[in-house]
Amino acid sequence: MSAENKQSAVEVAKANSQYVSGDIAAELVDGQDHFGKDSVQLLKHHGIYQQDNRDVRGASGGGKSDRQIRFMVRTKIPGGRVTSEQMLAELDLCDEIGNGTLRVTTRQGLQLHGVLKDDLKRTIARINEVKLSTLAACGDVERNVM
Numbered sequence: 001m002s003a004e005n006k007q008s009a010v011e012v013a014k015a016n017s018q019y020v021s022g023d024i025a026a027e028l029v030d031g032q033d034h035f036g037k038d039s040v041q042l043l044k045h046h047g048i049y050q051q052d053n054r055d056v057r058g059a060s061g062g063g064k065s066d067r068q069i070r071f072m073v074r075t076k077i078p079g080g081r082v083t084s085e086q087m088l089a090e091l092d093l094c095d096e097i098g099n100g101t102l103r104v105t106t107r108q109g110l111q112l113h114g115v116l117k118d119d120l121k122r123t124i125a126r127i128n129e130v131k132l133s134t135l136a137a138c139g140d141v142e143r144n145v146m
Helices: 009-015 024-028 036-047 086-097 118-127
Strands: 048-052 069-077 102-106 108-113
Touching: 009 036, 024 069, 024 118, 036 048, 069 086, 069 118, 086 102, 086 108, 108 118
Parallel strands: none
Antiparallel strands: 048 069, 069 108, 102 108
């Protein structure tokens, strides 16, 4: 492959990921509070960003070892419309699982911050129960503009 056509590390990870699943399932139950480098990229296609807790970043003066890993889960809202039941369910999630905030984005999405890795599966299931989805809500995918 020529230098012009060389794929980025992210593109290689996606190509080898078995339809953007990769090692996510195994890493979800590995006892760690975070995902590996390739999975972090693949999670975006499932509406999840791995982040460190911004509220305590640098508070102890330590380095990366002192970081508290949390996740942001973005719900995709095609057409920008949600029912009152869906919105109330998202607000319940932010209080029960997240950090108490629900952010509305300019790309017709809802962001739930502060989710722990152990709560990701339950969070996605609850979002799906009210007929919403996180698929293709993040990363290098086409998103809505509001």
